[in-house]
Amino acid sequence: MKAKAIIYLLISLCVGLMSWEAQSVQAVSQFHQEVNTDDAIRLRILANSDSVSDQMLKRDIRDEINAEITKWVNDVETFDEAVTTIEGNMDEIEAIVENELAKYGKDQQFDVAFNEDVSFPTKLYGDLVYPAGLYQAVLVTLGDGEGENWWCVLFPPLCFLDMDNAEAKEAEETEPVDNQDEVETSFFVVDMFESFWDRLFG
Structure with missing residues (x-):
């Protein structure tokens, strides 16, 4: 039971970090035109x-x-x-x-x-x-x-x-990440921990 609680805590932490990163990107964008x-x-x-x-x-x-x-x-x-x-x-x-x-x-x-x-x-x-x-x-x-x-x-x-510093500032072209990608990433994290749980206690 204790191990399961730790896993859910880690999942919550990962989801929280992704949410914080998204909010940070939004906050930064407000200071740029x-x-x-x-x-x-x-x-x-x-x-x-x-x-x-x-x-x-x-x-x-x-x-x-x-x-x-x-x-x-x-x-x-x-x-x-x-x-x-x-x-x-x-x-x-x-x-x-x-x-x-x-x-x-x-x-x-x-x-x-x-x-x-x-x-x-x-x-x-x-x-x-x-x-x-x-x-x-x-x-x-x-x-x-x-x-x-x-x-x-x-x-x-x-x-x-x-x-x-022209060459160092040249940024590679990046494609915008949509919400679907974020959702898929979140489910991937959950699936990964559930798979790890099953291997230990399944």
Whole structure:
């Protein structure tokens, strides 16, 4: 009887912990503002590979593009103005990539495009949450584009927030967990303890 009481106590503890975690997530979300995916222009750079040289090239291109675009949009107030400004200067972005490739002595193909459906994971900038989804973005693909990528927000300009530790801050895209998953997890915990009980005393 004592062992059974301990098991039920452990089950209650697990359920309580899951409930506390859910409440914590809800509380945290109240202190953050989620940005509409239609209100931002982003930058995504795909490196050719994960070699040291290709990753260094990606970072240098990132720095140059970000510095240049930040100048363009610094005094821009609306999303439409930012789109027009960036679209009108795509040749300069291509020139930046060509220049950096020349510095590295790389004969590498690349593609620079301004797309409306570039996929991004969830990212947190201070108290602003940029949810996972499709964004209008400048997409730079270097070579085969099979290396680690880097992303930020060009408008409003937030890229410099990530410059010091960009790679460490890149978060993997996560899918939202619905209530059904939580219920299934709770039943799994109960079933696990009941199975353990049966093995000991069945």
